[in-house]
Amino acid sequence: MNLQYVLLLLGLGVIAIAALTAYFKVRAGRRTTPRAANPVPVSADESGDDIPDIPSASPAPSRHFSRQSIQVDDAPPVLDEPIDVSTFARETEDLEASANRPLDLAVFDESSAAVAGRRSTAPPAAIDEGIDFILHLPIAAPVVRDRALGIYKQNEYLLGRTHRIYGRQTEAGEWRNIEHDPESTEYRALALTVQMADASGPIGESELNTFSQLGLKLADALGCPVRFSMTFEDAMARGRELDEFCRAHDVIASINIVSTNETGFSGRAIDQAAHRVGMEFGPMNIYHLKNPDPTGYRNLFSLANLYQPGEFDLKRIIDFTTDGLTLFMSVPHAANPEQAFDRMIDVAKTLCRLLGGELRDQQQRPLSDQGLQAIRTQIARLAGEMREQGIAPGSSAAMRLF
Numbered sequence: 189m190n191l192q193y194v195l196l197l198l199g200l201g202v203i204a205i206a207a208l209t210a211y212f213k214v215r216a217g218r219r220t221t222p223r224a225a226n227p228v229p230v231s232a233d234e235s236g237d238d239i240p241d242i243p244s245a246s247p248a249p250s251r252h253f254s255r256q257s258i259q260v261d262d263a264p265p266v267l268d269e270p271i272d273v274s275t276f277a278r279e280t281e282d283l284e285a286s287a288n289r290p291l292d293l294a295v296f297d298e299s300s301a302a303v304a305g306r307r308s309t310a311p312p313a314a315i316d317e318g319i320d321f322i323l324h325l326p327i328a329a330p331v332v333r334d335r336a337l338g339i340y341k342q343n344e345y346l347l348g349r350t351h352r353i354y355g356r357q358t359e360a361g362e363w364r365n366i367e368h369d370p371e372s373t374e375y376r377a378l379a380l381t382v383q384m385a386d387a388s389g390p391i392g393e394s395e396l397n398t399f400s401q402l403g404l405k406l407a408d409a410l411g412c413p414v415r416f417s418m419t420f421e422d423a424m425a426r427g428r429e430l431d432e433f434c435r436a437h438d439v440i441a442s443i444n445i446v447s448t449n450e451t452g453f454s455g456r457a458i459d460q461a462a463h464r465v466g467m468e469f470g471p472m473n474i475y476h477l478k479n480p481d482p483t484g485y486r487n488l489f490s491l492a493n494l495y496q497p498g499e500f501d502l503k504r505i506i507d508f509t510t511d512g513l514t515l516f517m518s519v520p521h522a523a524n525p526e527q528a529f530d531r532m533i534d535v536a537k538t539l540c541r542l543l544g545g546e547l548r549d550q551q552q553r554p555l556s557d558q559g560l561q562a563i564r565t566q567i568a569r570l571a572g573e574m575r576e577q578g579i580a581p582g583s584s585a586a587m588r589l590f
Contacts, residue, residue, distance in 0.1 A: 357375055459500075
């Protein structure tokens with residue numbers, strides 16, 4: 189009997205030790221993943237990944253940090269840090285540029301092209317010696333478009349910067365982007381171009397070498413000489429000049445509209461007011477006022493939600509409310525920036541009257557007529573500087589550089 193009791197006690201002890209060991213392991217495992225002091229709500233995006241839910245009262249961050257916005261201060265007008273709407277300005281421009289590519293030579297997304305709505309009748313960008321580094325290929329015998337384009341396409345993937353290939357049918361003829369010409373078109377001269385500055389910055393020596401190698405391959409296949417428009421050193425210097433010019437003039441002008449009542453602006457009221465002032469819902473899920481002129485960017489200016497996520501969801505517009513809206517325009521993309529801003533002022537004041545709001549600047553201070561005039565003065569100065577440099581706002585060169 190005594191032996192049985194001893195064995196029983198030993199068995200109970202083993203069980204107790206095992207239970208305690210398991211208990212402490214569980215506790216130790218829990219301590220390796222401590223709970224956050226202030227947990228962030230999460231929600232699932234369309235891909236199924238959990239992402240932080242950004243509070244709707246936070247201003248939308250800009251992803252294009254180099255763009256500037258015009259500010260109104262007690263001191264003389266100056267250009268300050270980027271504003272939140274830069275992301276919408278840049279992405280709508282990217283959509284427009286994508287929709288303007290030749291459809292048979294680029295991946296075509298039907299929905300995004302329809303949304304972007306770029307003027308499909310716009311002429312191909314011409315060679316501009318002020319912003320293009322040019323490699324000339326004089327041809328002894330006419331060459332068919334598909335032969336030249338085939339060699340070009342086999343090697344252009346090495347170029348990350350904006351580049352084009354042009355052809356001229358006669359000695360006195362105009363240069364045409366051969367990607368837009370019929371397959372049977374013949375040329376007596378070709379020209380390859382690469383932009384000396386773009387959104388990625390000024391061109392570098394390695395990029396010029398890659399571009400030149402592409403030209404030399406084409407020249408070797410066609411049996412023709414090569415002539416450069418300038419030296420590499422001059423091209424890099426010009427690229428730096430253009431980059432500095434763009435940094436100084438890539439500016440957004442904006443006007444904020446803040447609700448004067450506690451209920452804010454309802455989605456339905458915003459939609460109705462936007463249509464009353466002639467704006468249409470479009471790219472980036474925001475509203476745009478179309479540009480009636482053939483030059484410049486397709487939209488004169490746009491209207492977005494002042495707060496995250498910045499866009500409007502038409503499917504839920506009835507339940508939507510916000511405390512603020514923002515109107516914004518790209519100064520270098522408007523053919524007449526001063527007139528575009530005047531129109532934006534008129535629309536802003538009309539929206540204030542229709543919705544019950546007041547004008548505010550980027551620091552959320554009341555924006556008076558004097559403040560609006562200060563912004564307009566800066567816009568006029570920037571536009572004047574661009575014209576003096578031979579790159580007028582809304583011109584083909586401005587649309588390519590900005």
